[in-house]
Amino acid sequence: MTTRYISFTLNGRAVTASVQPHENLIDMLTTAFGLRGARESCGQGLCGCCTVHVDGQAVSGCLFLADMAEGTRIDTIERLGGADGTLDPVQQAFIDAGAFQCGFCTPGFVMMVKTLLADDPDPSDDTIRHYLSGNLCRCSAYPEIVAATKLAARRIAAEGRP
Structure with missing residues:
Protein backbone atom coordinates (compact mmCIF):
# COMPACT_ATOMS: atom_id res chain seq x y z
CA MET A 1 0.00 0.00 0.00
CA THR A 2 1.03 3.53 -0.65
CA THR A 3 1.70 5.57 2.44
CA ARG A 4 1.18 9.30 2.10
CA TYR A 5 2.25 12.07 4.42
CA ILE A 6 -0.30 14.79 5.02
CA SER A 7 -0.08 18.07 6.92
CA PHE A 8 -2.96 19.82 8.62
CA THR A 9 -3.90 21.73 11.75
CA LEU A 10 -5.12 19.55 14.61
CA ASN A 11 -6.66 21.22 17.63
CA GLY A 12 -4.78 24.42 16.90
CA ARG A 13 -1.33 23.06 16.08
CA ALA A 14 0.34 22.12 12.82
CA VAL A 15 0.89 18.36 12.47
CA THR A 16 1.95 15.77 9.93
CA ALA A 17 0.73 12.19 9.73
CA SER A 18 1.41 9.12 7.66
CA VAL A 19 -1.84 7.70 6.23
CA GLN A 20 -2.95 4.80 4.08
CA PRO A 21 -5.42 5.33 1.20
CA HIS A 22 -8.19 3.38 2.97
CA GLU A 23 -7.66 4.90 6.45
CA ASN A 24 -10.47 7.00 7.88
CA LEU A 25 -10.04 10.14 9.96
CA ILE A 26 -11.04 8.50 13.26
CA ASP A 27 -8.48 5.72 12.84
CA MET A 28 -5.77 8.28 12.05
CA LEU A 29 -6.69 10.49 15.02
CA THR A 30 -6.58 7.46 17.32
CA THR A 31 -3.45 5.74 16.06
CA ALA A 32 -1.27 8.71 15.08
CA PHE A 33 -2.30 11.16 17.81
CA GLY A 34 -3.83 9.10 20.63
CA LEU A 35 -7.09 11.07 20.51
CA ARG A 36 -9.90 8.84 21.68
CA GLY A 37 -12.76 11.29 22.34
CA ALA A 38 -14.50 10.67 19.03
CA ARG A 39 -15.26 7.00 18.58
CA GLU A 40 -16.22 4.84 15.67
CA SER A 41 -19.34 2.86 16.40
CA CYS A 42 -21.37 2.10 13.28
CA GLY A 43 -18.68 2.78 10.65
CA GLN A 44 -21.41 4.00 8.29
CA GLY A 45 -21.95 7.64 9.32
CA LEU A 46 -25.28 6.82 10.96
CA CYS A 47 -24.70 7.26 14.69
CA GLY A 48 -22.67 10.48 15.11
CA CYS A 49 -20.24 9.06 17.70
CA CYS A 50 -17.34 9.98 15.44
CA THR A 51 -18.31 13.63 14.87
CA VAL A 52 -15.37 16.02 14.57
CA HIS A 53 -15.05 19.45 12.97
CA VAL A 54 -13.19 19.85 9.69
CA ASP A 55 -12.77 23.49 8.71
CA GLY A 56 -15.56 24.37 11.13
CA GLN A 57 -18.07 21.84 9.80
CA ALA A 58 -19.25 18.73 11.61
CA VAL A 59 -18.30 15.57 9.75
CA SER A 60 -18.55 11.84 10.39
CA GLY A 61 -14.95 10.86 10.97
CA CYS A 62 -15.66 7.25 10.04
CA LEU A 63 -16.59 8.31 6.49
CA PHE A 64 -13.99 11.04 6.05
CA LEU A 65 -10.82 9.60 4.57
CA GLY A 71 -4.43 21.31 4.48
CA THR A 72 -7.54 21.34 6.67
CA ARG A 73 -8.22 22.46 10.23
CA ILE A 74 -9.50 19.62 12.39
CA ASP A 75 -10.92 20.14 15.86
CA THR A 76 -11.89 17.30 18.17
CA ILE A 77 -13.62 17.15 21.55
CA GLU A 78 -10.16 17.34 23.13
CA ARG A 79 -9.85 20.95 21.90
CA LEU A 80 -12.90 22.20 23.79
CA GLY A 81 -12.50 23.87 27.15
CA GLY A 82 -9.66 25.87 28.58
CA ALA A 83 -6.03 25.00 29.13
CA ASP A 84 -6.75 25.37 32.85
CA GLY A 85 -9.27 22.52 32.72
CA THR A 86 -12.40 24.63 32.54
CA LEU A 87 -15.07 23.10 30.37
CA ASP A 88 -16.67 24.58 27.30
CA PRO A 89 -20.23 25.83 28.01
CA VAL A 90 -21.67 22.95 25.98
CA GLN A 91 -19.67 20.38 27.92
CA GLN A 92 -20.70 21.95 31.24
CA ALA A 93 -24.35 22.06 30.16
CA PHE A 94 -24.24 18.34 29.34
CA ILE A 95 -22.97 17.65 32.85
CA ASP A 96 -25.44 20.00 34.54
CA ALA A 97 -28.42 18.59 32.60
CA GLY A 98 -27.32 14.96 33.04
CA ALA A 99 -27.32 14.61 29.25
CA PHE A 100 -25.49 11.30 29.16
CA GLN A 101 -25.48 7.93 30.80
CA CYS A 102 -22.74 5.70 29.44
CA GLY A 103 -21.02 8.65 27.70
CA PHE A 104 -20.02 6.77 24.56
CA CYS A 105 -21.96 9.08 22.23
CA THR A 106 -21.45 12.27 24.25
CA PRO A 107 -18.39 13.66 22.39
CA GLY A 108 -20.25 13.39 19.08
CA PHE A 109 -23.33 15.10 20.50
CA VAL A 110 -21.23 17.88 22.05
CA MET A 111 -19.45 18.55 18.75
CA MET A 112 -22.75 18.58 16.86
CA VAL A 113 -24.33 20.92 19.44
CA LYS A 114 -21.33 23.28 19.01
CA THR A 115 -22.10 23.36 15.28
CA LEU A 116 -25.82 23.84 15.87
CA LEU A 117 -25.30 26.76 18.25
CA ALA A 118 -22.89 28.40 15.81
CA ASP A 119 -25.59 28.16 13.13
CA ASP A 120 -28.56 28.97 15.38
CA PRO A 121 -27.76 30.56 18.78
CA ASP A 122 -31.35 30.17 20.03
CA PRO A 123 -32.73 26.94 18.57
CA SER A 124 -36.23 25.62 19.25
CA ASP A 125 -36.74 22.11 20.60
CA ASP A 126 -37.80 20.98 17.11
CA THR A 127 -34.68 22.51 15.56
CA ILE A 128 -32.49 20.77 18.13
CA ARG A 129 -34.15 17.40 17.53
CA HIS A 130 -33.88 17.83 13.76
CA TYR A 131 -30.23 18.96 13.88
CA LEU A 132 -29.24 16.10 16.16
CA SER A 133 -31.22 13.44 14.30
CA GLY A 134 -27.97 12.00 12.91
CA ASN A 135 -26.64 11.30 16.40
CA LEU A 136 -27.82 8.23 18.27
CA CYS A 137 -27.84 7.62 22.02
CA ARG A 138 -28.39 4.02 23.04
CA CYS A 139 -29.19 5.10 26.60
CA SER A 140 -32.04 7.38 25.42
CA ALA A 141 -30.83 10.58 27.07
CA TYR A 142 -32.59 12.63 24.38
CA PRO A 143 -34.72 14.85 26.66
CA GLU A 144 -31.63 15.72 28.68
CA ILE A 145 -29.61 16.40 25.52
CA VAL A 146 -32.27 18.86 24.32
CA ALA A 147 -32.26 20.48 27.78
CA ALA A 148 -28.45 20.68 27.74
CA THR A 149 -28.50 22.32 24.32
CA LYS A 150 -30.97 24.97 25.47
CA LEU A 151 -28.96 25.53 28.68
CA ALA A 152 -25.73 25.93 26.70
CA ALA A 153 -27.44 28.38 24.33
CA ARG A 154 -28.62 30.52 27.27
CA ARG A 155 -25.20 30.48 28.90
CA ILE A 156 -23.36 31.33 25.70
CA ALA A 157 -25.78 34.20 25.02
CA ALA A 158 -25.36 35.49 28.60
CA GLU A 159 -21.55 35.43 28.20
CA GLY A 160 -21.73 37.16 24.84
CA ARG A 161 -19.76 34.35 23.21
CA PRO A 162 -20.02 33.43 19.55
Missing part, protein backbone atom coordinates in the same frame (compact mmCIF):
# COMPACT_ATOMS: atom_id res chain seq x y z
CA ALA A 66 -7.69 10.68 6.44
CA ASP A 67 -6.05 11.53 3.14
CA MET A 68 -8.67 14.28 2.66
CA ALA A 69 -7.40 16.05 5.79
CA GLU A 70 -4.47 17.54 3.86
